[in-house]
Amino acid sequence: MPGKDMTRYTVRNATVLVLSLLAITPCATASSGSQANGFDPDQPTVLITGSNRGIGFALTRYYAGAGWNVIATARNPAKADELNALAAGDATVVVEQLDVTDLERIDELARIYSGIPIDVLINNAAVLGDLPGQAYGTLDYEQFQWTMAVNIFGPMAMAEAFESNVAASEQKKILTLTSGLGSLTLMSKMQGMIYYRISKAGVNMGMRAIRANLIQDGIIVALIAPGMVQTQLLADSGYTGKALTPGQSAAGMAEIIDGLTLDDIGKPTNVDGRTIPW
Template sequence: MHQFLKAVVTMAVLVLPVLTQAEFRADSPTVLVTGSNRGIGFEFVRQYSAAGWNVIATCRSPEKADDLNALAADNAQIVVEPLDLLDHEGIDALAAKYDGQPVDVLVNNAGLMRGPDKGQIVGSIDYDEFDRFFRVNAAGPLKVSEAFYPHLQKGDKKVVAALTTGKGKKGIPVPGFTLYKTSKAALDAIQQEMALRWKRRDVKVVTLLPGRVPTRGEDTSVAAMNYVAVEDSVAGMISIIDDYSIEHSGRTIQWDGEWID
């Protein structure tokens, strides 16, 4: 009896990873969203799940993502997974866990944003932070895209989307954000390189500008700041992703449909 119970427990442990995907509908498309615990990432999860998609919602600390966990508790097609952009082994492990699972859309939303501060001003750059910004904002999304490339090839839509910023793309003169701006500019270049490499495989790459979305409690009463409601921004970006064609792969487009390049 003891050996039988031991075997049953062992089998249960072995199948646990599969159970996290058991509620995915085979006839529904699948999206993976990074940085999904709050703000824009959370809204991507909310809107995609409301549309009936399977959602792999990732964030660095799922145990602290109360709103995300509550949303997942009410929707069996949402699976919450840990993902740290600095942990490349962890990224590979997550991709291996979902081996064979088609991913139609990958949304690289997670990133590091801080400032303005002295360490980001030319003349007093904090180079340890410089390295950290580039590893999170540029190398991180690249690694996730590489790891899930086989999954994208199995999907129908085959779209890799990454969120950028006007501070990086247009060089808006906002002092004290040097590390953030340059790391996002590097992400833009990486997106273009991926588009060139993957176009022949029909994997489409789009860089998205979400607009000025108040995700950190900003005062939206300041009309001159041109704030965009997170619901509107994400709805616009999802529409762009849904209609995106291979001919435009590698380009940057704003949430409202305005082409930036």
């Protein structure tokens, strides 16, 4: 329920303040970072949001197959059957509960994984939002706010919370999935999907803005659009044309991620390597 969850933003700072005043470290939940004991210290580590389906699951499967340690997060792990099956057969894949609008849980997870280097943080989770609610004239502001919470505030909070893990790693990369729908240049005449488009333009600017902070730690900040990909999100958008499979998109993005350097200025890159204009 959007309204209820948004209150988490207002309580976060107060909670952090109270905890630091009391010098209390909250206990880890049952899904503890001790699961990372199965990690291979000689392999890089990736943390992925929204790992249970779509592109997030394909990225999880790709990196697991490549031998990486994977912190695969999902907002409802109990229902993440495919992901749980993958993790059951691979000690280097751990499943953690994470709703990216739950800032307290983001901080808790960061505490659980404190000191564990994370080479690549992938902000994959996002919502499209319902289409009638984001048509001009009938904008649903509760859904609007919810979309911003998932698609912009979530990635920003993840970057803040896991910055030190990424800085401590060898590869030092923070990647956020964007979309050509966030491009002011490409989409200037398009109608509809207003808050999804705003959210992608917003997260582009957010990541571009924090690049100046993160570059001081040697962290590469990147925006990659996965292409048109056969997922629930694409089906919900009404698109019926040609699309990549999630596996094809994940492999293409992994290749781009592999080649990222600090010289990249963080402009959105499509999975086929083309630069997407702002």
